[in-house]
Structure formats: structure tokens, C-alpha cells
Amino acid sequence: MTLAACLLTASLAGCASNNVVTTVATLPPVSAELMRYPAPPKCALPQRADYDAREVLAYAHCYKAAYHALAGRLSGLQKAVAVRELHQANAVKASSL
């Protein structure tokens, strides 16, 4: 049946051997490490009536470090996406006939 259809339409569309078969080429996905959801920082002070001043300072430093880690992760993810978008645009540009 397929052969008959191919023969019938050969003059119009060509047989399967003349068709262009394409495979999709894609950029690699973003690394799983970058996609990992960050754990909440362990910066809580124990329940007490009062705290040593250095303890409070360490508490602030802990949250500051957590902020920088989170910001670095977000910035890295944005950079990873930007690099892929740039090279995808280049591939689209190269695909124009």
C-alpha cells in the first residue's frame, strides 16, 4: 500500500528516499546541581533570654553568608540560562536559509 502510494505520488512529492530527515539538535540541559533547591540556612539562635554579643554577630554573619550563597546560586542560574539563550540564537541565525 505504501509502495503504491509512493509510486503514485512519486512525480509530485518524491519517494521517502528523497525526503529530508532531520534530527533535533539541542543544547545540554542546565546542570542538576544548579537546579537543586537550596536548603534553608541553619542560622537560628537557641531559645534563651539573652545572647552574647559575639553570638549575635555570628548570627548576622550566618544569614549574610546564606544570602550570598543564595544570590550566587540565582546569579549562576541566570548566567547558565543566558549562555544557552545566546548560543540558541546563534543556532537559529545559522539555520536561516
Added chain:
Amino acid sequence: MDFAAMRGRAEALAAPVVDRVQSIRIDPPAVPLSRVLIGVAVGVALAVGGAWWIKRERDAWWRDKIAASSSAVRAAIAKGGDAALLTDEDIIRGIAHADTQQTVAENRLREMADRKTEPGRDACRVPAHCLAGGVRKQ
């Protein structure tokens, strides 16, 4: 040679052709059916052959274009993939450094919380209610 002479010469040359055209117009010769059929067959063959040739040339042009484009896209994707993986590695190194800093800060806080207070030396104390927003238990 003057103009009148040139005109006379041209008319003399064209006279047989003009006569022939006039005779065909007045009394067209009968065309045999066989010749008509042959003409139609030749015309159809030329049309089919021409269409086939045009299609073949067009397809070859497209195939070349698509092949060139595919290789260019593959090259661009391969280059982009390498760059993306290298960038990911750089970013992961940066994240690992920041995570290490965070772990150090967490450990430092834990050590401070576990440390025994020494009266006199640790005289400066901050009441819990003075911390902005209070301290919440995790």
C-alpha cells in the same frame, strides 16, 4: 544607396513571404490529424520533461541548502553545548565556595551557641527581645 532603393530591395525580398502569409490567411492548408497528434504528444512530452527537470533542479538546490544549514546549526549547537557545560562548571565552583562559606558561618554560630558563658568576660549581653523580629526556633 538612397532610401527609395533600400525600400524597393526590402519589398522585393519580403514579397514571397508576404504572398505566402496572404495565401495561408485566405486559404489555410489542411493539417493532418496525425501531425496534430504528434504535435500534442511532443508538447506534452516537453511539458512533462521540463517540469521534471525543474523539480529536480529545485530539489537539489533545497537539499544542498538544507544540508549546509544543518551542518551549520550542528556546529553552532556543539559549540554552544561546550560553552554551556564550561560555564556550568564555573558556576558550580562558585556556588560550592559560597556554600562552604555558609557552612563555616553556621558552624561558627553553633560553636558560639554551645560555648559556656563566662561571667565577667561575657558581660555584654543582648536580651532576646532586643533582636529585630525576635529569634525564631528552626
